[in-house]
Amino acid sequence: MGQDVSYHSLFDFKEISQGNVADGNQDHFELFAQDLLKAKGFYVERSVTRGRDGKKDMIVSEVMKGAVGEKKVFALVSCKHNAHSGKSVNDVIFDNVNSVLQQYDCEVFIGFYSTVVSSGVEEELQRHKDSRASSLKGYHIVDRSVIVEWLVETAETLNVFKRHMPVSYRRYISSDSFSGVYSEVPTAACHYCGVDVFDGFDGNVHTIREVKYQGFSDCVEVNKIRDVYFTCSEHADIRKCDYSQNFQGSCIVHDKSKVLSCVSPLGYIKKLMDDVRLIRSGYYSFDDDSFRKWSNLQRALFYFVSRSVESPSKNLFISRFNNYHLK
Template identity: 30%
Template structure:
């Protein structure tokens, strides 16, 4: 499903900001590293919206290629860009002494136009940026994200809510590495599990829970290898998914459960207690934000699972 709604950019036929799509194209091509030779203007343009220059650097020489840019904004109608929308491409490219043609479209080229632009006998290069390619490029870099935020404020607000960045709280970025393979468990997105090994202390039938080990790791092989290392008589393991634990409500419930156990006399080894603090500190920047819709749905699902099966339901 597309992230950016190109209808947010005003049509070129109306309003005081009718050249917004051309300005967007200019800034987009600029962040790709192209030099803007001729920018958007008003009045007769002889079939060009912009002219940009690409510098190609080889081992022994530098080559400069100028591209004619044609912008077509048809997102509101949803119609494709047809050959009648792009007449005389060859003559336009030659008139402006360019070596390439860039079609910058908020929809797609029609099959007829695509055939025309893919013809092998064309004496110039062709690049097409359709809505999907533009969106993919914008979302792949910090500069692109800033540009998307400027021209697609509503779309960006929705996307940002569902793809929150960690809160900027501490000097260093939060980090958790698998205790077996040392792979990051927080990038590119949170994954893996938190594992605890506990025992019931046998000190004259007090029955107090004691946490001996706490660590985090990848699911699957890493978990199996670490389990074989820590498993021994009298210890029982339990786990939490990291991507569940960064849901704010789940995080708070986990802290409250830990505090309640401590109040009830549960104990921790020095190592397990230090690991608990490290875990809380590194997950907090990922928690201190609004829940995404997917996380709200996940919490509702967890609330339907009984606590003895790892959920939050049926207590009290």
């Protein structure tokens, strides 16, 4: 194993092309922002366009739910990609921002930045938010640390990470910044070709369940997990065998999940707790071999979820459990 590395150093935003170099990729950062915001649940109302002043704007929306109804809130997204120079964002030309807010009926400003922002930026935004003459009702700064947090949050955001920053993604997945309780990196062989599906996380986890009903009712008599196995992306749709021959008189249910969705922290804990709840309720049961496979899967996946985090931000993984006070 190599030397442990700083968590944040795994993420190199210089993989994303510069915006001031006319090489055909100058909109890369804005497209990255658009994809990540979509993965976070925003709807893109107006895609990346370049205005008359040369600045690029994007309009997104989010549905806010309250006790008496829902409201669709529109936000202006402003992107600045200073990772190549390392400079902080120290200005927001608000005359332009305010006119765009009014033009597109936006209430919120989102600053999406690959570096940090100076205190003056937030002070300026707060000043305009407090002004009665301004259309601004709220703002959110998505700087480097927030983007890092978002990239590893769900299977959808991990896909954005993998697509736009492939070198960093590979470094993150294979880094030695894990919990320290494993002696080596786990592997998972495709049932058909033996390829390690943890190498790139392009494969699938398959769960085979035997379901038997009582007579012609909807009441489940048997819901037993009979097999757990892996396939690479090339063999994703090939069935391992005809299980109906093995469990005649039962309905065979074939569940398939992307490995990538299982190694995101939120995806992992959600799926694990869902399974535990179903096992505890008696809805799921196992035979000895399938339980061994399921248990080994959880232990293997935990390697990729339990990586150590250097000086985590207050919103990073640990905060997902801040309401749990176990004694």
